[in-house]
Amino acid sequence: MYIETPPAVDMSSMSPDTWKKFLHQDPELMSWLQRVGQDYPYWAEVRRRAKPSGLSSQDAWVLLKIMRQATLRSLIVCDKQGFTFSFQTTEPTLEKLHRFDLHLGGMLRSDSLIPVEDKNRYLVSSIMEEAIASSQLEGASTTREVAKEMLRKQRPPRDKSEQMILNNYQTIRFIRDKEKELMTVELLCQIQERMTQNTLRDPAHAGHVRLTDSVEVWNEVAGEVVYVPPSAAELPELLAAFCEFANAGVKADGKAGGPFIHPIVRASILHFLIGYIHPFIDGNGRTARAVFYWYLLRQGYWLLEYMSISRIIHMSSVQYAKAYLHTEHDGNDLTYFINYQVKTLDLAFDSLQQYIGRKVAEKKQLYEFKRLGVLNERQLAIVQEIAKNPENPWSIREVENRFGTVYQTARTDLMGLEELGLLEKKRIGKQKLLYFRADDFDQQLAKLKG
Structure with missing residues (x-):
């Protein structure tokens, strides 16, 4: 998957006419910048977009970057070169976050969406869907029907694909019991170990942080390396910083620590960081999605238990990969990945509502x-x-x-x-x-x- 690196932001190379329009708040130009800015497009998308007459792609990118810089937040996860990020919360994302806060969590669990008598059934179905989709993202080839039949009848897995799905299913249940605990390297390793049990070429890699640098992230379709993660020597420091960031949202005494970051935004960043740090030989993607669930359940977003995020990601796997790569190629700007993750959560919530609507209609019959x-x-x-x-x-x-x-x-x-x-x-x-x-x-x- 080829991702073109954006051009450097060089105001001195901008067309004098464009710069003049920008300084004088030209209505057509400013309207375009505000409209396009809300979508937070990557450089390749900016090039494809229709633009006001006389506005080049290069100048459009420079102006968008200038406007972004005014609202970007710096995020130093670890005091290490290459491990500093930035992000912002765009208006469309803010709107979705407000919707999630109203419907996905809270101290009082409303039964208006999920009837009390159906909760257990919907929960089991959701965990199955999440386990299957998350495993399919990593190459499991079993169909949903066969996988559900295995889980429901509790028959032993017949191959590696079914083992991956069973592992994922059992790990999600494990996470639900760990939602009150702080994140530690030990807990992270426990999650990975459960995810990869009986699926690795070398079983010694299960439950252990990698000790080798010979790890690359490949695009199997294109047959190319798309990312080389940090060295093994850096992992202890990076994972300590990761755990500190994960636990900063809510301390052991229940109080927030550090600057406020919306829980869903922080969960999305945690998801990204597992892929970025790549602490394990295998199972990083499944572990990242499990950590996303763990953090939001810990923060009280209880309805997430009934939603399959990975099923939506599986249907948009190319966009999922691009969200990672756009962040890395554009100066570690996490906004791309956050926006993708929030859109995915929004689609998963819509899917849950539609599913429950169908089930309620069926029950009426x-x-x-x-x-x-x-x-x-x-x-x-x-x-x-x-x-x-x-x-x-x-x-x-x-x-x-x-x-x-x-x-x-x-x-x-x-x-x-x-x-x-x-x-x-x-x-x-x-x-x-x-x-x-x-x-x-x-x-x-x-x-x-x-």
């Missing part, structure tokens, strides 16, 4: 069963799934996993559907007990509708 007291919420969902996928059998363990319930409750749900004539029980082998759609499922369903 079977509302008469609930009204008659024939089926509970879990049984309604099972019947609905059977109607859509008649060939798929159900087990007690799958009901446990999908709905986050205990064994006896899952067993009672399936036995109840069997008694109503909707399921038939079959034993596979000596111990495997499965429930299949009954041959007269449609007729029994019609009887229940009365």
